[in-house]
Amino acid sequence: MVDCISIFSGAGGLDAGAQQAGARIVAAIEIDHDSAETLRQNGIGLEQNVLEIDIRQVDFTQWRQQAPSILIGGPPCQPFSKNGYWVRNDNRLIADDPRNMLGQFLRAVSEMQPSGFLFENVDSILHPTNKSSLDGFLAVAEELGYTCTLFRANALDFGIPQRRRRVFVFGIRGKHAQLPDPRPTHTDPVDHKRNADLPHYEGVGRFILPFAGEAFREPQEDASAGTYFEELLNVPPGKNYIALSSLEHYSGRTFRSGGRFWNFLFKLHPEMPSITIAAQPGPWVGPFHWENRRLRVPEIAAIQTFPEGYRFFGSRRSVQRQIGNAVPTLLGRRMIEHLLNHLS
Structure with a gap:
């Protein structure tokens, strides 16, 4: 079983998905009190290990290990900076900006050195005014030794009864070919020629x-x-x-x-x-x-x-x-x- 550290955990939608996928949530980090209590009430985190703490106070080296491990999370990404405020000219992290949540995800990757990570964010991160921020994130992740694959997901394609677009970045430690896109499980009933063998989108x-x-x-x-x-x-x-x-x-x-x-x-x-x-x-x-x-x-x-x-x-x-x-x-x-x- 793969150990998983969850950051910016919120109410635990991604965490519960990780558990269903067979990962073991070793720790979940969430600063919002209500969300942290939600995590605790649903058994997210090994032995109720929900850390209700500012992520900037967390030392991720405590979870560095040889066994397979993953880091997951969807950091707040406002305000976006056209210039990527957390990246110096030499693509190093800036750790002292209090708004620097993308940088905190990258710091967690750097200190924990997981076998892989899953980064999640809103679709608008691909907007031209925000794209440079994502590009900076990818550049630093690759500098840290990870092969990154960007995937733009529509929840409808995976059996969720909701039109909801999200962006995911898959990071795999080491030099690899980029991952193929996840295969959808459902298809649009209007335009289903490419995936004619799949069931149609779910109704609510x-x-x-x-x-x-x-x-x-x-x-x-x-x-x-x-x-x-x-x-x-x-x-x-x-x-x-x-x-x-x-x-x-x-x-x-x-x-x-x-x-x-x-x-x-x-x-x-x-x-x-x-x-x-x-x-x-x-x-x-x-x-x-x-x-x-x-x-x-x-x-x-x-x-x-x-x-x-x-x-x-x-x-x-x-x-x-x-x-x-x-x-x-x-x-x-x-x-x-x-x-x-x-x-x-």
Whole structure:
């Protein structure tokens, strides 16, 4: 079994995926109290070894060993710097910038020297204004002795019922050929010629229907007294506010296309994937349930493919943030399985 150190662990979506992939979480490092408690309540970390601490205070040499080991994590990457603020002209790390979370991931790699690592981040890290930061990260990782492979993932392709794009970097210690892309497990029903043998993308229905009963009701789910409830009632499942403009026999308020964010009043359809679960959604940001209510905690957790019964610590707002910021567990499992399959 491969030992795993998790950093920037959050609520443990990636950690739970690592465990499902067969890795042993030796330690999980997370500074946010609610998230750290969530990790503890779900047994993430060997012998409850969750370190609720600023990562800058951690000495990663304590986990340096000859046995196979991996480092996983998705560091906060704001603010991005066009020049890569943590990299000197000679591509060395800068350790004294308090915002330097990409640098802290690289410091962990340098001190721990794992057999491999998995770096996760938002898709916008590939935006032209941020790409140089990622390029700097890759340059330093390679200088540290790792062959890196960049993979842009859509969670839909791996059985998650959610449109969610993320960027992963696979790092393997030593000189190797770059890894092949992880093979998808699902395919787009509209354009499935390349993967005609795979099942189609998952709809949310089978994931969230188990939580439809009264036993799971939450006070926060009721939207009936809100500003846009009448509009929500008329949005068809699988659509957003734009659909109101083309409805027959509808005389209520409509909105100019492009005048709102596309997730405004978005309503789930049970046979279709969800849009991305947000960490801090506004009051009328979807996805809403097709029964015209806000989603319940076990429903958003299920869309993020957390294991059934996974417990979250903190206020309702904190729990939403934890779940929305997490890597979908099944996506984490697929990525870590791919990493483990290619460790020398």
